[in-house]
Amino acid sequence: MTAYKDFTDPPSGKPGDDAASGSGEGTRADPRGVSRRGFLKSVGASGIAAAGTTMMSAAVLADEAPPVAKAPAAATGSGAYTVQFSVNGVAHKLNVEPNAVLLDVLRDRLQLTGTKKGCDHGQCGACTVHVNGVSVNSCLSIAVMHDGDEITTVEGLAKNGKLHPVQQAFWEHDAYQCGYCTSGQMMSAVAVLHDSRVPADDHSLREAMSGNICRCGAYKNIVAAIQDARGKMRRA
Numbered sequence: 001m002t003a004y005k006d007f008t009d010p011p012s013g014k015p016g017d018d019a020a021s022g023s024g025e026g027t028r029a030d031p032r033g034v035s036r037r038g039f040l041k042s043v044g045a046s047g048i049a050a051a052g053t054t055m056m057s058a059a060v061l062a063d064e065a066p067p068v069a070k071a072p073a074a075a076t077g078s079g080a081y082t083v084q085f086s087v088n089g090v091a092h093k094l095n096v097e098p099n100a101v102l103l104d105v106l107r108d109r110l111q112l113t114g115t116k117k118g119c120d121h122g123q124c125g126a127c128t129v130h131v132n133g134v135s136v137n138s139c140l141s142i143a144v145m146h147d148g149d150e151i152t153t154v155e156g157l158a159k160n161g162k163l164h165p166v167q168q169a170f171w172e173h174d175a176y177q178c179g180y181c182t183s184g185q186m187m188s189a190v191a192v193l194h195d196s197r198v199p200a201d202d203h204s205l206r207e208a209m210s211g212n213i214c215r216c217g218a219y220k221n222i223v224a225a226i227q228d229a230r231g232k233m234r235r236a
Helices: 003-008 036-064 102-109 165-172 182-193 202-208 219-235
Strands: 081-087 090-096 128-131 134-137 150-152
Touching: 090 102, 128 182, 134 182, 165 182, 165 219, 182 202, 182 219, 202 219
Parallel strands: 081 150
Antiparallel strands: 081 090, 128 134, 128 150
16 A cells, blocks of 8 residues: 555544544544645645735736836827928928828828829839938838928929929939839939938949839939939039
């Protein structure tokens, strides 16, 4: 017989046994002084203590956890947010939906339709604008992300009625056919010419402009126009 047999077997029920006569606890004592009932009580108490400790630990961790950041307050009851930015030097304050796309806000709300909606997937470059001097695909940009930003569209390139050198060069080199991609091409070209990291050779220029697609295939004239504008801007 194993030690568990001596520890757990019920009383034999022979005459004179405490269990059979009802005078004992109903469980034969272990020779080592541990009864079956005492063992079960101790196991139950341990489980309750462990559960209590776990719950207490979870409560402490919850108290020590940093507060969850809250979303900015909605400007209207419909869930729209207030966004303020400057477009072509003009300050605007608009209530826009949280998922409003910058391209749609520029075209539909501000009527700046020079920025074109092309593929709507950030692949053609027709929607290119400048945000704080950096060219971005406005079809992939959410309007509420640009609170406080300086935005420039193709309408903002000309100054005081005079075309930007890139605009003038596109005109002189006939660097367009249907013209749909032209605004995005010019916006990217201006950003490239202001980026000192881009070498001045034709190959590097083509690589830098590769995000702008011309379905008409006027790439040769586009490169010629940008390089002409580069020279004029250096001499200015």
